[in-house]
Amino acid sequence: MKLKQYLLSQFSNTFFPIFLVLFFITSIIFLVRIASITSVITLNIFELGTLYAYNLPNIIFYTMPISFFVAMVITLSKLSSEYELIVVTSFGLNPSNILKVFLPITFLISLSLLILSIGLIPKTKYLSQQMINQKTKEANFNIKASEFGQKFGDWLIYISKKDDKLYEEVKLFKTENKGTDQFIIAKNARLNNDAGNLSFILKDGKAFYFEQDKINQIDYKVMHINDTLSESQITPFTNAYEYWKERINSDGDIAKFSFYVLTSIFPFISIYLVVAFGYFNPRYEKNRSVAYAVISVVMYYLISDPLTKSIGLLSIPSIIVFWTIMSYFIYKLTVKKVY
Structure with missing residues (x-):
């Protein structure tokens, strides 16, 4: 011993x-x-x-x-x-x-x-x-004032002033594959977040739709733009048995x-x-x-x-x-x- x-x-x-x-x-x-x-x-x-x-x-x-x-x-x-x-x-x-x-x-x-x-x-x-x-x-909805290149979903966004989730002088731009561009301006806006589902509420502004041969303009009092923040797909974890049971058919997971x-x-x-x-x-x-x-x-x-x-x-x-x-x-x- x-x-x-x-x-x-x-x-x-x-x-x-x-x-x-x-x-x-x-x-x-x-x-x-x-x-x-x-x-x-x-x-x-x-x-x-x-x-x-x-x-x-x-x-x-x-x-x-x-x-x-x-x-x-x-x-x-x-x-x-x-x-x-x-x-x-x-x-x-x-x-x-x-x-x-x-x-x-x-x-x-x-x-x-x-x-x-x-x-x-x-x-x-x-x-x-x-x-x-x-x-x-x-981080995705941490939009800063007076900075170019920021995005809200598919939209490029620029704001002049920011107070918490209240924004002033908002400009939004989006281009699509079909050759249609959209440009929206608003005097002020509010950002709401509901578990990652964002809602941008624009007030007192104009929306422009650019096509090859015409331009459409819409004046609005209130406009809602909704977006869901993108995230990597994560399968909920219950227990180890269920985790590996779901992944056992994947070559990469079998190797792991x-x-x-x-x-x-x-x-x-x-x-x-x-x-x-x-x-x-x-x-x-x-x-x-x-x-x-x-x-x-x-x-x-x-x-x-x-x-x-x-x-x-x-x-x-x-x-x-x-x-x-x-x-x-x-x-x-x-x-x-x-x-």
Whole structure:
């Protein structure tokens, strides 16, 4: 029991620094992506923090499998370099027993990553898109005075003065494919917003309709121009099962689902590689465990990414079987027959 606790404590001392460094780097990448949104919409500190919180499952998902696998390899290689694994082996804890020590925690990590990727990431993605859409709506009707190039739906709009949602000296222009142009002027106007459905109420003005051979003019007291703010189509999120059930027929979504599953179970199906790379005799062998671990991670992703896009769900059992057999073969060839 004390040997197991010792191995796990050594692992935790290695894992957390690696994970925190990768977490910090990945967080910066996501924060830059979030900051780029501010060129379109206005966000305060609280809203930026909320969007970052929605991206936390993604950050953990992309950093946890790599840091966990590399940390396990480094832990065993460090113990091997300091001759501690030789002592551990002399107490009866051979490579197979060491596998059993790390197997439960590896299984829990892979299971947690599955829940995170398949269940939580779609939910937070939906909440993030919903928030961005709402902020885009607010930005869309933030019309400023004395500025050209602003739009209200299909209309180009120019106003001289603005007081909250009251506008003075309003000009609207729209051109259509059939060669008909429309130009509207109004002394004042009011903008109403009902859950993204905008109504521009123009008062005391004129409307001009330009065609190839004639011009029509209409004088009006009150005119209503209605528009619905455009937004990206977001399917309401109910639960993870319904979410993936609706998207399982889409090639892109099948590839994403398969990638999520394969990335989540990577630590579990690579458990044999941990012992194969970390278990060595420092008197006769050089410590190349980190290089082997990095190469394994790169190989796994290079295999998974194209296969998930080409064969979809079949890539899950195919890669699991291939990677597990390959890992066990390397373990048997390098460690099991010696120790």
